[in-house]
Amino acid sequence: MLGLSLAAAEACAQVSASASIVSDYRYRGTSLSRGDPALQASVAYDDASGLYGGLFASNVQFAISPHRQLQAVAYGGYARRLERGLSAEVGATYAAFTGPGTYDYAEAYAGIAEEGLSARIYYASRYFGRDSGAWYAELNVAQPLADRVRLTTHVGLLANSGGDTTYGPTDRRVLDGRVGIAIELEAFTVQVSWVGIGSTRTGYPISEGERRNTVVAELSRAF
Amino acid sequence: MTAGRLALAGVAFAVWVPGCAAPEPTAAPDGEGSPRQILVMLHVAPPHFRPEINYGGGYGARIGGDARRRVAEALAGKYGLKVVDDWPMPALGLDCFVMEAPGSAPLAGLVDALGGDPRVESVQRMQIFHVLAHNDPLYPLQPAARAWHLSELHRLATGRHVRVAEIDSGVEIGHPDLAGRVVAERNFVGDGPSVAEAHGTAVAGIIAARADDAIGIAGVAPESELLALRACWEPAPREPALCSSFTLAKALQFALERKVAVINLSLGGPSDRLLERLLDVALDRGVVVVAAVDPSAPDGGFPASVAGVLAVAGDDEHDAPAGALLAPGRDIPTTITAHKWGFVTGSSFAAAHMSGLVALLHELDPRLRPADVRTLLAPGGRGGDGDVVDACAAVARTAGACACGCALAHDAGSPAEP
Numbered sequence: 001m002l003g004l005s006l007a008a009a010e011a012c013a014q015v016s017a018s019a020s021i022v023s024d025y026r027y028r029g030t031s032l033s034r035g036d037p038a039l040q041a042s043v044a045y046d047d048a049s050g051l052y053g054g055l056f057a058s059n060v061q062f063a064i065s066p067h068r069q070l071q072a073v074a075y076g077g078y079a080r081r082l083e084r085g086l087s088a089e090v091g092a093t094y095a096a097f098t099g100p101g102t103y104d105y106a107e108a109y110a111g112i113a114e115e116g117l118s119a120r121i122y123y124a125s126r127y128f129g130r131d132s133g134a135w136y137a138e139l140n141v142a143q144p145l146a147d148r149v150r151l152t153t154h155v156g157l158l159a160n161s162g163g164d165t166t167y168g169p170t171d172r173r174v175l176d177g178r179v180g181i182a183i184e185l186e187a188f189t190v191q192v193s194w195v196g197i198g199s200t201r202t203g204y205p206i207s208e209g210e211r212r213n214t215v216v217a218e219l220s221r222a223f
Numbered sequence: 224m225t226a227g228r229l230a231l232a233g234v235a236f237a238v239w240v241p242g243c244a245a246p247e248p249t250a251a252p253d254g255e256g257s258p259r260q261i262l263v264m265l266h267v268a269p270p271h272f273r274p275e276i277n278y279g280g281g282y283g284a285r286i287g288g289d290a291r292r293r294v295a296e297a298l299a300g301k302y303g304l305k306v307v308d309d310w311p312m313p314a315l316g317l318d319c320f321v322m323e324a325p326g327s328a329p330l331a332g333l334v335d336a337l338g339g340d341p342r343v344e345s346v347q348r349m350q351i352f353h354v355l356a357h358n359d360p361l362y363p364l365q366p367a368a369r370a371w372h373l374s375e376l377h378r379l380a381t382g383r384h385v386r387v388a389e390i391d392s393g394v395e396i397g398h399p400d401l402a403g404r405v406v407a408e409r410n411f412v413g414d415g416p417s418v419a420e421a422h423g424t425a426v427a428g429i430i431a432a433r434a435d436d437a438i439g440i441a442g443v444a445p446e447s448e449l450l451a452l453r454a455c456w457e458p459a460p461r462e463p464a465l466c467s468s469f470t471l472a473k474a475l476q477f478a479l480e481r482k483v484a485v486i487n488l489s490l491g492g493p494s495d496r497l498l499e500r501l502l503d504v505a506l507d508r509g510v511v512v513v514a515a516v517d518p519s520a521p522d523g524g525f526p527a528s529v530a531g532v533l534a535v536a537g538d539d540e541h542d543a544p545a546g547a548l549l550a551p552g553r554d555i556p557t558t559i560t561a562h563k564w565g566f567v568t569g570s571s572f573a574a575a576h577m578s579g580l581v582a583l584l585h586e587l588d589p590r591l592r593p594a595d596v597r598t599l600l601a602p603g604g605r606g607g608d609g610d611v612v613d614a615c616a617a618v619a620r621t622a623g624a625c626a627c628g629c630a631l632a633h634d635a636g637s638p639a640e641p
Contacts (some may be wrong), residue, residue, distance in 0.1 A: 014268065016290040018275050027278050042275040046268035046287060048341070056274035073278075079271040081316050084508070087269030113270040115313050120272065140277075220275070223289055 014046035020220030025058055028136060028156055029176025029197030030204050032060040032071070035211060050080050052091075060097065062205045069099040077109075088112045103129040103205055116142045128205055130166045135159040148184040152193065153177075160203045170203035180216075191218040259324045260307065260349040261334060262468060262497060263298065264317045265291050265342065288318075294342050295320045302333060312472065314479045314504045317344055319497070321469055345496065352455070352466040352492030370538075370551050371580070371614035372627040373441060377434065379622045382444025382582035387430055387485045388478035389578075390471060392464040394427040394451035395419030400439035400558050404431045406448040407481065411473040417453045419560045422464045425567045426489050427451060428558030429575035430582070439564050440556055443579025444586075452477060455490065468495050475501040479508070484585045486510055487578035489571035491517030491524035499529060506531040511581050511593045515574035516540070516547050523547060531593055533581070533600070535574040536609055543609030548600055550576040550612055580614055587621040 018041070024031050025038035032038075044054035053076035060071045077091020090110045097103045105128055111120030118140045127134040138156035145151050158174040180193025196213040200206075268287060276286070292309070299306045304322040311318050324330055330348065337346045386406070394417070396405045405427070410417035431449040434441035454474035455466035471488075475498065478486050486505060491514070505512055516536035517524025523544040527534035536543035537552020552573030559565040581596055591599070599617045601610035615627035 014266070014287060014290045014294065016287050018286075020275065025278075040275060042273070044273060044286075046266075046290075048266045048344070050269070052268060052271060054273070056278070058278075073274050075272065075274060077272060079269045081269045085314070087271070089269070089271045091272055093272075093274070109272060111272065115270065118270060120277075138277075222286065 014048075015043065016046075017041070017043045017223040018220055019223075020218055022216060022218040024195075024214060024216045025060060026178075026195045026214070026216055028138075028158060028202075029174070029178070029195055030200070030202050030206060031211070031214075032058075032062070032204070032206070034061045034206070035214070036061065050078050052077055052079060062101070062103070067099050069097050072096050085114050086112060087114070101129070101205065105129055116144075127160075127203065128167070130203065130205075132163075132165050132170075132203070133161050134203065135161070142182075145181075150182045152180045152182055152191070154179075158202060165203040167203055167205045169201045171199045171201045174199050174202050187221055189218075189220050189222070191220075192216070193218075259330070260469075261304075261322055261324070261330065261337070262347050262349055262472075263295065263320045263322055263337060264312075264315075264344040264346070264497070265294055265320065266344050267291070267311065267313070267316050267318050269316060291318045291320075295322070298322075298337065298340065298342065302337060304333075308469070310469070310473050310476070312476050312501070314476055315500055319469070319472060321349065347468065347496050350468045350493050350495050352468075352471065352490045371443070371576075373443065373614075375627045376583060376614060376618050377441075377445070379618055379624060379626055380444075380583040380586045381434070382431070382447030382579065382586050384448065385444065385485070385582040385585045386448045386450060386481060386483040387444065387487060387578055387582050388450040388452055388474075388481070388483040389423065389426055389430060389487045389575075390452045390454050390466075390474040390478065391426050391487070391489055392420035392423035392455040392457055392466075393418045393453045394449075395424045395558070395560050395562075396451060398424065398428075398558050398560075398562055400432045400436065400564070401427055402433065404433060404442070404445075404447075404449050405451045408451045408453075409474070409477060410453045411470045411477070412453055412456045417451070420453075420455075420457045420464060421461070421560055422457070422489070422571065423451065423453065423455070424560050425555075425557045425565075426487065426571060426575045428564075429555060429572055430487065430579045432558055439558060443576055444582035447579070447582040447586075450478065450481060450483060464490075466490055466492075468497055471495075472497050472501060475505065479505060479510070482508075483510060484589075485578050485581050486512045487574060488512065488514040488526055489574045491515060491520065491527060494525045498526060502526055502529055502532065506593055509592050511585070511591075511596050513574050513578045513581060515570040516543060518542070518570065533577060533593070533597060535577045536570045537568070537573040538609075538611055540570070540609070545609075546605040547609040548577060548597075548612050549573070549609045550580075552576070577612070580612070580617065583618055584621045587618065591621070 020040050023037050025033035038059050040058040042056040046052045056073040058071050061068050073095045075093040079089035081087045092108045094106045105124050105126050107124035109122040122136040125133040136158050140154045143151045155177045160170050164170050176197040178195045182191040193216050295306050307323050308321040334346050431447050432440050432442035434445035452474040454470040455464040457464045512532045514527040514532050516527045516534050522528045523534045534547040536547045538549040539553045550573040553568045554566050555572045600612045619626040
């Protein structure tokens with residue numbers, strides 16, 4: 001931890017941070033905050049070699065345990081520019097949760113991107129701490145509409161392996177989508193998005209009966 | 224490892240960072256491209272996974288911008304400089320910062336020191352470029368359109384749907400002979416809107432002036448889509464325009480984003496690394512870059528001498544460099560400011576002719592790459608002091624059809640059609 005801080009001080013290079021408030025923490029289309037607002041923060045380090053890493057934290061509230069919990073995600077990876085404006089990356093994340101229950105899990109990913117467009121595929125063998133794994137593939141596109149306004153779109157497919165999980169009935173394939181507008185103000189960014197998901201039987205530790213589709217607003221600040 | 228400890232690590236990390244806190248950025252100075260300015264390029268990480276974006280389904284346009292500004296301010300503080308301006312160059316994966324050195328200490332040592340700093344991707348001096356033109360309005364009219372049989376070419380192509388970026392001084396877009404011809408106008412010199420200037424307006428008219436509107440001239444590509452990108456400024460009326468590495472780089476970055484087919488650079492100056500890198504990206508993406516030959520430089524100057532760029536000189540020049548293309552460049556009638564027309568002379572305007580011609584070829588065959596274009600324009604190979612371009616033959620070859628009275632007699636030795 002200290003070593004990480006010292007390294008940051010020495011380089012003072014490309015260390016960024018952000019903080020945001022979201023009206024609903026929708027993770028791959030599923031609410032991890034029981035439909036309630038959440039506070040999120042992150043720090044990130046980008047090295048000239050292409051290595052990057054960081055930490056992300058958010059409050060979550062799983063329906064199975066009634067207490068509010070904290071989710072912290074540590075991640076690291078390597079990204080490299082290719083020809084014709086493309087770039088490719090590989091990396092891994094480790095998500096850890098406070099409180100009772102064993103939801104911690106590791107996930108690996110690989111993807112390609114261009115300015116404004118990215119495609120990524122992820123795999124976790126013990127998704128959200130359950131016995132079975134899951135693949136997730138997503139496509140994200142950001143399109144400028146005006147000087148400081150963008151249209152953001154996302155579509156993702158969750159492929160659960162095995163049958164029903166420890167968290168209840170689970171569909172093998174779940175599609176989620178998101179369409180939003182992001183507006184850059186002086187120091188803040190405001191985003192309003194419509195989030196939709198094909199099914200609530202995603203195999204996440206949440207209760208049934210959560211709303212499938214919703215509108216989410218987010219206010220964030222980058223440092 | 225629990226979430227609590229992970230989160231605490233993140234907080235400690237973020238709290239430690241304030242050593243890099245930055246003061247507010249300073250305002251831009253009045254003069255662009257002062258001799259005491261240098262360009263410092265910082266890496267921009269390629270787009271990658273970030274949970275605050277990916278789990279939020281959002282986008283992070285400003286990601287890293289503040290971090291890079293902090294690095295730039297730290298560098299400026301360390302080397303006694305002042306950050307003046309910055310502009311992202313995603314085509315190169317860089318953020319370009321303009322910094323100014325106070326006093327009169329020699330800049331060379333500073334450039335070397337900065338170049339050695341691990342946080343810096345590259346450094347270069349800010350350089351000044353000049354447009355290439357003469358002002359000789361008294362010579363008799365010799366319309367370039369006659370030399371190229373322009374009206375006959377226009378029966379086959381007019382440059383429709385072809386985007387041409389004119390990187391030059393300001394264009395008078397309100398000129399009646401340019402009405403509706405400019406699809407985008409941007410000013411990359413200082414802040415504020417563009418202004419109408421002599422050189423830019425003249426070049427615009429040669430490339431894209433309206434045809435058959437019963438006034439003025441007909442451009443070589445009268446239906447092309449012109450992007451008037453002001454990267455040069457005229458310091459005083461009737462003085463030649465100047466451009467800087469920074470203004471030109473911004474304009475090139477914009478032209479790349481807009482995916483233009485042709486870029487016209489009627490200007491010359493010293494070799495410039497940043498501009499050369501952007502031009503390489505353009506050429507690699509199949510953009511045809513046309514540049515005017517600098518008559519005072521033995522190899523044609525920069526950017527005309529960059530490999531892959533079409534170097535163009537006036538067909539009245541006696542000492543054009545080997546491999547240059549020749550086009551009409553003397554006594555060209557064209558649009559000038561205050562809604563008027565006048566005569567201009569210089570390789571700037573020969574280059575403008577060539578950009579228009581390339582736009583015609585591009586309309587006929589959108590898949591043409593820069594090397595193919597060069598072969599079409601001068602199939603006879605590289606002459607000792609330039610190759611006169613036979614526009615009729617080039618268009619006929621591209622269109623696979625007859626042009627200019629169906630005479631391909633100029634085409635020495637090779638068969639008319641494959």
